[in-house]
Amino acid sequence: VDLFKNIFSHSLNTECRYQFVRATQLNQSPFLFCETVLGNLVRVLELKDEGFNLLLEPQRAEEIASWVKTQNLPVICLNHTEIPPQSYHPSPSSLWRVLLPFPWNAIDPEGTSKGKTLEFSDPLFEKDWRNLKNAFDSLEAELKKSEISAILVKDAPCPMTFVFHYVRGRLMNAGIQAEVLSAEALQKSLGTSVTFLEMNKPKELNLLGLNASCEILQKTCESSRTLFPVALSSDPPIHFEL
Amino acid sequence: LQRGDTGLFWIDYSNLPSTEWASHLSQASKSSTGRADLPLYWGAHETIQGVLDFTQNSRLRLEKILTLAHSQKVSVRVHLGFNSDERSFPAWTKTLAPTAVIPVANGKDLFGEIETKTSPSLLNEEVKKGFFLFLEEVFNILNLYAQPQGPIEAIYFNWGPLQQDSNLIDSKSLSRYLESRYGSVSQLNALYQTCFRDFDSASSRMGIRTLFDKRPWIAAWDFKNGRSHFLCQIESEINKNLEARALASLTRFSGEGPLEETTVKAPIFIEDTLIETLGEERSPFPLMVLGQLTPAAISAFRLAEMVRLGAARNGTKVDVLSRWEPSSGVGVATILASKFVSGKKADLLLDWVSKGGKLFFPFGLPQWDEKLNVVKWGESTEREKKRVEQEELLCMKWMKGQVWVPVKEWEKSPQLHSRVAKVVDSFE
Numbered sequence: 001v002d003l004f005k006n007i008f009s010h011s012l013n014t015e016c017r018y019q020f021v022r023a024t025q026l027n028q029s030p031f032l033f034c035e036t037v038l039g040n041l042v043r044v045l046e047l048k049d050e051g052f053n054l055l056l057e058p059q060r061a062e063e064i065a066s067w068v069k070t071q072n073l074p075v076i077c078l079n080h081t082e083i084p085p086q087s088y089h090p091s092p093s094s095l096w097r098v099l100l101p102f103p104w105n106a107i108d109p110e111g112t113s114k115g116k117t118l119e120f121s122d123p124l125f126e127k128d129w130r131n132l133k134n135a136f137d138s139l140e141a142e143l144k145k146s147e148i149s150a151i152l153v154k155d156a157p158c159p160m161t162f163v164f165h166y167v168r169g170r171l172m173n174a175g176i177q178a179e180v181l182s183a184e185a186l187q188k189s190l191g192t193s194v195t196f197l198e199m200n201k202p203k204e205l206n207l208l209g210l211n212a213s214c215e216i217l218q219k220t221c222e223s224s225r226t227l228f229p230v231a232l233s234s235d236p237p238i239h240f241e242l
Numbered sequence: 243l244q245r246g247d248t249g250l251f252w253i254d255y256s257n258l259p260s261t262e263w264a265s266h267l268s269q270a271s272k273s274s275t276g277r278a279d280l281p282l283y284w285g286a287h288e289t290i291q292g293v294l295d296f297t298q299n300s301r302l303r304l305e306k307i308l309t310l311a312h313s314q315k316v317s318v319r320v321h322l323g324f325n326s327d328e329r330s331f332p333a334w335t336k337t338l339a340p341t342a343v344i345p346v347a348n349g350k351d352l353f354g355e356i357e358t359k360t361s362p363s364l365l366n367e368e369v370k371k372g373f374f375l376f377l378e379e380v381f382n383i384l385n386l387y388a389q390p391q392g393p394i395e396a397i398y399f400n401w402g403p404l405q406q407d408s409n410l411i412d413s414k415s416l417s418r419y420l421e422s423r424y425g426s427v428s429q430l431n432a433l434y435q436t437c438f439r440d441f442d443s444a445s446s447r448m449g450i451r452t453l454f455d456k457r458p459w460i461a462a463w464d465f466k467n468g469r470s471h472f473l474c475q476i477e478s479e480i481n482k483n484l485e486a487r488a489l490a491s492l493t494r495f496s497g498e499g500p501l502e503e504t505t506v507k508a509p510i511f512i513e514d515t516l517i518e519t520l521g522e523e524r525s526p527f528p529l530m531v532l533g534q535l536t537p538a539a540i541s542a543f544r545l546a547e548m549v550r551l552g553a554a555r556n557g558t559k560v561d562v563l564s565r566w567e568p569s570s571g572v573g574v575a576t577i578l579a580s581k582f583v584s585g586k587k588a589d590l591l592l593d594w595v596s597k598g599g600k601l602f603f604p605f606g607l608p609q610w611d612e613k614l615n616v617v618k619w620g621e622s623t624e625r626e627k628k629r630v631e632q633e634e635l636l637c638m639k640w641m642k643g644q645v646w647v648p649v650k651e652w653e654k655s656p657q658l659h660s661r662v663a664k665v666v667d668s669f670e
Binding site: 085102 | 352
């Protein structure tokens, strides 16, 4: 139990989630994110290499609304059209929600409900986001295969391991370890099945923007391997009496 | 079980097998305070409407855990009320209208989606009646276990997210509140430049919108106070119940007691009448009234977000002015306010300045309070112009302290923090 607690002792704070964004190169797809509430433009964020800028200065909402339209960057607008939304469900603890920081985690092309819409300025950009979401879903499908799963990110300036705890396919806990964990070590320590993935930047990645991120996620899925628990030699053999 | 940094030692007994209670209490007894905090969830104890369970389900045996605590010499603080836990309200209350509309906090993230959700509301008579019956039963039990006969040293009552309910004001109670504040409708009309016939029309949905259109800051002040007034009325009803059992002296309502044992030590304070602040991180959220946003609230929210982002990048601490207290202990405070500040807060700030505090208002001095009275920032002051790099400032000395303003009001820009830092450094 203590070991289990230790593994999840460092929860995924904003900085850890930014590290994941960097590892998947999502930060290399700049865009503008707008959020409106009942038609009022409430905030505009410019997402770029290292984090974001808050573009909406308090006294210039209208100017910025028209300024956004003149920018070369793709724009994603999250519109809250009903307050409160008619059917509010607490945010599901999907990998998308848990692993990505705001605003990426709010841009779920499949996750809009009544009272909330997503608008993309460019249909191709929207298609890329849908592909990205699909790649994320595939990644989550791999992680769900075991109670404990891990993604090792070696290429980052500081290697790290993201760890996940799933129970019946539901994400219960996510954490980070600032070290390189191995599948065998995890499996041996916890005595449970472990699914282990490695995220590496492909050597020749001739793709840009979100396509590159999709490729990284896909390669990560391909690296998946599951280790099943083995009975320790000191365990007494199981006898079945008929 | 949680052991926070706030000195609270939570034992969420209704979520633990009763066989584990003793070991958790034993840990609590060994803690530095020797105290345990028990949250009592209405939703856990009343899964079926009208059937309160304090004995059947082994996890809900409140008397058992209190007896155990007493035998292990653990002091207990009981926490009643509401929080973001689903068990705050029973499932049967969740479909009853009218509902509360509350902002959703983003946890520890700097930013998050602007989300709201519905929650049961005490404006619904059935919900309120059910809650009072639950409290009555709880108080009957707690009464037997108050110190010195039992382990209970205090009862904390927290309204939690209901304090930020955008709907928590019915027109009748708002009307009563406005009448108590303004006396006559002509006074209200004079302040708001309106022509309501009576308080009832000013308290209707349309009336509230008109008030917000005319004087958004004062309307926000009235709305928030009206809401607190409504909660205070319920608190006084609860208090009657407590007094009948001699538990009143043990009970603290939200804002009265050390629910969070923290001290505010931030150099920048944002005037927060037009925003709500959520969670421990005090994330800003635009003030919503009856599910609507006003341009003034959006503006205030944008400023608060910009300041918060700047603070995160500069490592500055920011808090809201409503939490500022003279005991905050800082010698210099920067206040970001519009033209308004509450009269009570202005008095506290002036008193603090008179004792040697230094205040800096980058956006100029707030000029009026909620009654549109002019705020007097030290009448017989000695004025002096000063220059700090490119900034031209006016320093007004008031008794032992000083009030500083820029000669020309600053723009609300992301450079605010670095400019404030330069000016404030020059004070020291």
